[in-house]
Amino acid sequence: MTVQNGSQKRFACLLSLFQIVIVLGFAFLAEYDPESAQPGTSETAKLSELDQQYPMAMDIQMMLFVGFGFLMTFLKHSGYSALVLTMTIIVTSVEWFILLLGLTRLNEQQTTFGIAWSDVVDGSLASATVLISFGAVIGKISPLQCLVMVILETPLYLANLHIGYSLLTALDAGGTIFIHAFGAYFGLGISFALRNQDVKASLHRQTSSVMSDHFSFLGTMILWVYWPSFNAYVLDGDEKQRAYINTYLSMCSSTITTLIASSICGEARRFTPSHVQNASLAGGVIVGAVANMMLTPFGALLAGGLAGLLSTFGYQVLQDKVLNLGIHDTCGVHNLHGLPGLFGGILSILLAGIATETKYREGLYDVFPPLVPYNTSFLELQSHNHSLQQGLGRTSWEQGLFQGVSLLVTLSIAIFGGVLTGYAMRFDIFNGNMSDQDLYDDELFFDIPEKDEYVQAFIKRSNSTGVFSPQILVNGKHPPPQIDLNIIRGQPDQYDNPAFTDLDEPSGRLPRSTRSSSESTVVTFVPLERGISDFNSRPNSSLGLTAKEENMNEWTREDRRNTTPC
Numbered sequence: 001m002t003v004q005n006g007s008q009k010r011f012a013c014l015l016s017l018f019q020i021v022i023v024l025g026f027a028f029l030a031e032y033d034p035e036s037a038q039p040g041t042s043e044t045a046k047l048s049e050l051d052q053q054y055p056m057a058m059d060i061q062m063m064l065f066v067g068f069g070f071l072m073t074f075l076k077h078s079g080y081s082a083l084v085l086t087m088t089i090i091v092t093s094v095e096w097f098i099l100l101l102g103l104t105r106l107n108e109q110q111t112t113f114g115i116a117w118s119d120v121v122d123g124s125l126a127s128a129t130v131l132i133s134f135g136a137v138i139g140k141i142s143p144l145q146c147l148v149m150v151i152l153e154t155p156l157y158l159a160n161l162h163i164g165y166s167l168l169t170a171l172d173a174g175g176t177i178f179i180h181a182f183g184a185y186f187g188l189g190i191s192f193a194l195r196n197q198d199v200k201a202s203l204h205r206q207t208s209s210v211m212s213d214h215f216s217f218l219g220t221m222i223l224w225v226y227w228p229s230f231n232a233y234v235l236d237g238d239e240k241q242r243a244y245i246n247t248y249l250s251m252c253s254s255t256i257t258t259l260i261a262s263s264i265c266g267e268a269r270r271f272t273p274s275h276v277q278n279a280s281l282a283g284g285v286i287v288g289a290v291a292n293m294m295l296t297p298f299g300a301l302l303a304g305g306l307a308g309l310l311s312t313f314g315y316q317v318l319q320d321k322v323l324n325l326g327i328h329d330t331c332g333v334h335n336l337h338g339l340p341g342l343f344g345g346i347l348s349i350l351l352a353g354i355a356t357e358t359k360y361r362e363g364l365y366d367v368f369p370p371l372v373p374y375n376t377s378f379l380e381l382q383s384h385n386h387s388l389q390q391g392l393g394r395t396s397w398e399q400g401l402f403q404g405v406s407l408l409v410t411l412s413i414a415i416f417g418g419v420l421t422g423y424a425m426r427f428d429i430f431n432g433n434m435s436d437q438d439l440y441d442d443e444l445f446f447d448i449p450e451k452d453e454y455v456q457a458f459i460k461r462s463n464s465t466g467v468f469s470p471q472i473l474v475n476g477k478h479p480p481p482q483i484d485l486n487i488i489r490g491q492p493d494q495y496d497n498p499a500f501t502d503l504d505e506p507s508g509r510l511p512r513s514t515r516s517s518s519e520s521t522v523v524t525f526v527p528l529e530r531g532i533s534d535f536n537s538r539p540n541s542s543l544g545l546t547a548k549e550e551n552m553n554e555w556t557r558e559d560r561r562n563t564t565p566c
Contacts, residue, residue, distance in 0.1 A: 004142065004434065004444050011144040018092065018151070025099045029106070033114035050117060057121045059229035062222060064090050064124060068131045070219030072331055074277065076209040078139045080442040085146050089134055092150045093127035094120065100158050121233070125179060129157050132183030133418065135331035136191045139206075139440035140199065145425040152424060153186055156417040160410055169370045169392065170406035171348065171399075173243060174231030174288025177407050181341030182414045184333045188322075189418020193426065195326035202439035206330075213273045220277045227251060227284035231291040239367060243291035247284055250304030254283030257308035265316045272315070278336045279311035285340035289348035289403075292367055294359050303347060307340045314339050345407035353400030370394045370402070 032038050036050075065087065072082035098120065102113030130153050134146065141149070157178075164170045164178055172178050199206070208216070232243035255276075262275035283304030287295065295303065314335030322329055329335075355371070357364045365372045372391025394402070425431065438444055 007142050007144050007434070008445065010429065011142070011147060014144060014147055015092075018096075018147070022095045022099055025102075029112050030099075030102055030115055031112050033116035033119075035114070036116050037114070053121075053233070054117070056229045056233050057117070057124070059226040060121065060124055060128075060233065063226045063230060064128060064131065067219050067223035067226065068128070068135075070215050071223060071277065072135060072138055072216070073219065074208045074212050074216035074274070075139055075205070075330075075440055076207060076212040077205045078440050078442055079212060079215070080446040080448065082138060084446070085134065085138070085143060086131060088143065088146065089130050089150055090124070090127040092147065093130050093154055094123035096150065096154045097123035097126040097158065100155055104158075104162075125175065126154055126157055128175070129179050129183040129186070130154065132180065132333055132337050133187030133190065135333040135337075136184070136187030136329050137194065138330045140191075140194060140197055140328070140330065141425065142431075142434055143445055145430050148425050148430050149190065149421060152421045153417070156186075156413060157182060160413045163409055163413075164406040168402050168406045168409070170403050171352065171368065171370075172289045172406075173235055173239075174247070174284075174291045176285060176288035176290075176341050176344035176348070177410050180285045180288065180337040181345060181407070182410050184336075184338035184341060185411055185414040186418035186421070187333050188327055188329060188338070189415045189420075190422035190425065191329060192325075192327045193419050193422020195328070196426070197328075197439065198436040199328045199439060201436035202441070205440035208273070213277075216273070216277050220281065223281055223284075224251060224255075227281065231284065231288050235292050237366075238363060239292035242293070242295070245297065246287050246291050246295050246300040249297055249300040250283035250287040250307070251281065252283070253301040253304030254286075254308035254311070255280040257305040258282075258312050261309055261312040261316075265312065274332065275312050275315055278332060279308050279315060282307035282311035282336055282340040285337055286344040286347065289344050290351050293348075293351045293355070295351065303344075306343065310339045310343065311335045342407075345403065345410075349400045349403045349407075351400075352403050353397045355396045355399070365391065368396075368399055370399055371396065 069083045069086040072086065073079040075082070098115060101119060101122065102115070105113045130150055133149065133153060137149075160182060161178055164172070170177070228244045228247040231247045232240045235243050258275055258279040259271070262271045262279075263269060266272040266275070286303050286307035287300060290303075312335075315332050318339075319329065319332055319335065322334060352368065355364065355368055360367060369389065370392045371394050372389065374390050374393045434444065442448055
């Protein structure tokens, strides 16, 4: 395993420099927002609104820290990276976004910027974008490269927001376009730039375990429960109600279609955990941009069902095809965020294009502010709705066109920005000396507690003689020659390997424990529940191993048990 001392030192230096810049920027340029956070400036109505928004903001924090964090723990050797780097991305992205956003507000008259609670939440949404990108490359980048990704992606995300919201006045309440699609294709761009990595060299670590899958499902359920708050956070009134309803129904439908598709496409018609862990959430992604629109309950179910099918199809079919293009997507963000984000953007084009006053009544201009007239008819409308702001006078189909343009601009910035960021991460100063064999391994960067000892027992058939012979691995490696595993119970094996025994017991179970004389270790075996294996060449042998022909040369079964010190 390659030592990462140099990479970790540079990480500490860069993170220290980053925090110094943030602290100095806040010290000289930032203050509390004068309209909401300064003493004596908050009105009762504003405080009441903040009290309503704060619980939803905490819902978003739960999604980010717990939901995203645990969802990405599915790799059994990268759980520390998933959780710790998720936290790192969130806290650095929030600080960096607030500072960058504040800098855009400075001018000759205004030499400081105010920070409101809404700015903190906006920074959290920016971190969600980076987390999505991180999902494409988790296990393949170092903490140093992760920090570089945060520093470079956050300003590009902010620039895309300015283009989409301010210049194009696109509508995207739940971030389908500006968060999900942007984050997914930015991450895929990074992965494309890092295609020089041979991920197959670490293929044995790109696996999950029962425990890691359980934690990943915990992340799925946290995200599922809180997703309506994510899509409805910036809305109020009847728009918020529609966002809750549309998101929940859509996610119900995506979960159902995912279960259907996975039961059909899964190996031996069994559910595939990665399908259910991810594709069930696709309904929340696809309706984000249209959550406040008149999608109708039927439309929400239809959109969510389509999203579940698309995402499952992506994991089952497209994942390997994308890999053939040199783009390795660790978490499958293209399937969960990319494809549903694309179709959600297209859905926003359609719903904006067919929006009419008949369907929305007096709420048309609340949902579509760019449609508000800017001529004399605006004064007449404002006499009925005093909170109405002057718009751009667009027609519905023109707004739909601008929705499409914003989607194309987002994809362009995300893909090219991701590729450039990926190439920057390949610089030697950031890349370190992490080899292809070291990918997906927490031990490179984390001081991990000593693992429980486990034993792998093999029955191997010789290619030349066809004779079966037993072998043993301790913690995945051949035990050193000086370690003599003495059998505590049972008769010595007829083979030279002292770790095996022939048992005369009818149960045909492995001995309960074996003692290592040189390391004073007892390896405890729990009795196997399966029957005795008959290997023909050893009809009287009972190793408690079930025969399964993996290929023509090896029959194997693995038994892992905890270690108990003497």
